[in-house]
Amino acid sequence: MMGWYGGGMGGGAWIFMGLFWIILIAAIIWLLVRLLPSSSHSGATTTPPHEVSGKDSPLDILDRRFAAGEIDLATYQAQRAALIAARGSR
Template structure:
């Protein structure tokens, strides 16, 4: 019988690199799939759009972070300074 014994050193050098790449790919995929923060917009992450200033103001008012007079004043300010379509 003839056994091919050439290239054994190449596989010995290649296999650790393959395992390192495989483990790195698994770690990257796990981080990518679990690292999702709600309210994070932009930066090309899944094509999500950014909140407009008006939406931020409405969300803060709904959460009770700002009171009604402040909300009305800020909304008036946004309406006065927003570009007209």
């Protein structure tokens, strides 16, 4: 006949095991929430305002670059004329 020599786990071991599992499950949930995309920001844009969102026309981008001071007036006028000429030849 086989007997139990230790009497099983004590009360402290059960508490430790319960806390371990609670912390482990909480850490997994926290990681999932942090790594998965949030649906609460579905209406917000993810691109900064100075970057192209894919919906702007080339003239809009050129206007924005000129307004931001990235290009000077002569460059702006030359590129704008080239874009309008290219658009008219299509």
